[in-house]
Amino acid sequence: MTTQPQEHAAYDFAYVQEKWLPIWDKLEPFKSGRADDPRPKKYVLDMFPYPSGDLHMGHAEAYALGDVIARYWIQKGFNVMHPIGWDAFGLPAENAAIKRNADPREWTYENIAVQKSSMRRYACSFDWDRVFNTCDPEYYKWNQWLFIELHKRGLAYRKDSAVNWCPGCQTVLANEQVVAGLCERCDSAVTKKKLNQWYFKITDYADRLLDDMEQLEGKWPEKVLQMQRNWIGRSQGANVQFEIEGRDEPVTIYTTRPDTLYGATFMVVAADSALAAELAAGGPVEKEFNDYLESVKAASDIDRLATDRPKTGVDLKRFAINPVNGAKLPIWASDYVLADYGTGAIMAVPAHDQRDLDFAKAMKLPVQVVVQTDEEDPAVTFVATTGDGVLVNSGSLNGLNKADAIAKITAELEAKGLGKSARNYRLRDWLVSRQRFWGTPIPIVHCDKCGEVPVPADQLPLTLPSAKDIDLKPKGQSPLAAATDWVNTTCPSCGAPALRDSDTMDTFVDSSWYFLRYPSSTNDKEPFSRADIDTWLPVDQYVGGVTHAILHLLYSRFFTKVLNDMGMLGFNEPFTRLLNQGMVLMDGSAMSKSRGNLVRLSDELENHGVDAIRLSMVFAGPPEDDVDWADVSPSGSVKFLSRAWRLSGDVTSAPGVDFSTGDLSLRKATHKALHDAAFAVESFRFNVAIARVMELVNATRKAVDSGCGAADPAVREAVEAIAIMLSLVAPFTAEEMWERLGHKPAIATAGWPEVDPALLVADEVEAVIQINGKIKGRINVSPSISDADLEAAALAHADIVKELNGAAPKKVIARAPKLVNIVL
């Protein structure tokens, strides 16, 4: 660092950063919830981080964006709560602990401390009084309390089911941990395993999760709503009963095409369903079926995911009776029918369903066309016809179209008690058990006599034991099961010896309600108080990555609805507005050490300063787009910030000077920038907002150097506006400018200057004159000119008179004050 101050030197960002941090610590400009605060509230929330090492470039983008929003609303006079915490349970800590033979607590709390201090240096506008970590017993106590509440309501239950199993890690995997059929951690091929596990009954809320999205229309990204709809996957159809020869009970199938009932030529049951085993038992094909079932079970997800897999199956030599025409349909078992969707059995209509047709082709089964379309015969082409058409070969349905046929056959079936209209969902219940240590212990005691007994509320939290004497290595069972002192207990109900549930909860449980805890973060009587909730919730603005578009957001919405039903909340959607930021890439791909394109945030901050990195992130493009770090210029940001900062040294008028006497054109530029930047921020076009500030900086530079001069009050007004607008994205530079302008910190609460509408009106605008849409002339007019006056002025314009050459216009469109189009 040179000691000789240079006249045009860039300001010293490192010095400025160190200077202001302790002052801000003292002033606490972002403290929310003072009892006497008269300002209207705004809850701005960033998705809380997982403490996996220090902050990286992705965090830098996310928190820069959340900060712009939070700081904007503060400047606009709102009482903003902008909290932060840590999503601190999870696998990476456990893996690190195994590697270092340590307790996951150490690694986790060390990383939280590192991230916390980085956030402070990054000047995040967080309210540090509300911090909590999900691995704190004071927090996960309430996970356990909620679990028990769900259990009471039948929304937490256990069942046997085929779950994702990684043979490498010896553990169950969540769906999201299975990437293209492989374990995301060890790349082993994932298989299915039948296990007894805890589930949350999210399917009870499928319709509400779908229908309540109406409230979010236009406020959440359309893409996210689409993904959630897709994930829930509601379909409308009918359940139809088929008698089975030699079986007392009929079998119910689900179909979305009851209109094609007459085209059913066989039935298929899921190979891994109880029904398939029952139908095969004792019959001639029992051995063949069992062999087939074995091969199906052994198939990995990779195999199941292959799209052009040949169809396989076993003819069970049993028959179903088509209720509409008495036809005898052979029953097959196959893995192309899913046991856990619908009823696990289908009627196969090969003419009008491609999968059924593929199966019919492989097994040489008949194809019966019942909907006449203008497409070619599926029995010949082996391309199923799925479009609308006229029903044929279908008894009472003949001659109808698809929609009418569906209505008619459904009514007929219902009248005969053979079926009824039904809905199905792609959404499955949420598997919440994990065979892992570093999570919330499931607060249930298993008693031989009393069954599943919840841990009494006064014994919560049920804390995790120390990891010191526990082998955390995955071996197919929770490490807690081996902690005998912990697992062995007595039944809270009868007092007999009993065992604790040794599984822990999915960490998504932690994050499904954390946003409700911030307003009550120190409350040890309840998870949150209704008064706090009514004050602050719902979240006005949620900011986070699109990676959470389905799971986290769906689970949070589910919890909110459950808590609403429990009377603990007065709303049913937790996040009023959602902003998804894109990813930070390098040279077109995600950053990773192995790819060799990792950009270290700490290096960037060291080289360019906090403000320049924040500015670069926000200016790079629309927030939801990915940022390719190769395309942005942090040194360009430094240059701009220095340019803005230099202006604060040029101002010679005193603070408080009357702006109204200042240079009019610069004043108009200032007020237009304030107006446009505010509009841009509110519509999440932060890059545009910054462009407006850049324009004002350029205009002010010109005014100082070759215009009204540095002493003009308009220059002070402009530079103060620049500082306040910059405070959203470059807080250090802005604070330094504010001080040089003669003001006291903190600029964060200085307030957005009021825009004078009179200064937004231009004196004169240039109107364009077109002939047949082509520009032929321009005239300067008053902004308040009428359409008629503008039209007259245009027709009188010398160039236009010449161009028209006496021809009479067919039509003249005038759009005062901008445009006239003369149509010939």
Added chain:
RNA sequence: GCCCCCGUAGUCCAAUGGCAGAGACAGAGGACUUAAAAUCCUUCCAGUGUCGGUUCGAGUCCGACCGGGGGCACCA
């Protein structure tokens, strides 16, 4: 296979259906300087992926296609 989003200068990106360029990066030139850096100024660069339609007028709306990205995926 089904669904969604996006294609604008060399690059990143702006543009309530009304002058395609706001802003920036990179490039070129100039001023200042012994020189360089820094600073200041000036400047080059596309007719909006393709074809068709609606309109007085289309980057913007509609349709098809091409290219890129994403989600779901044997869900009956």
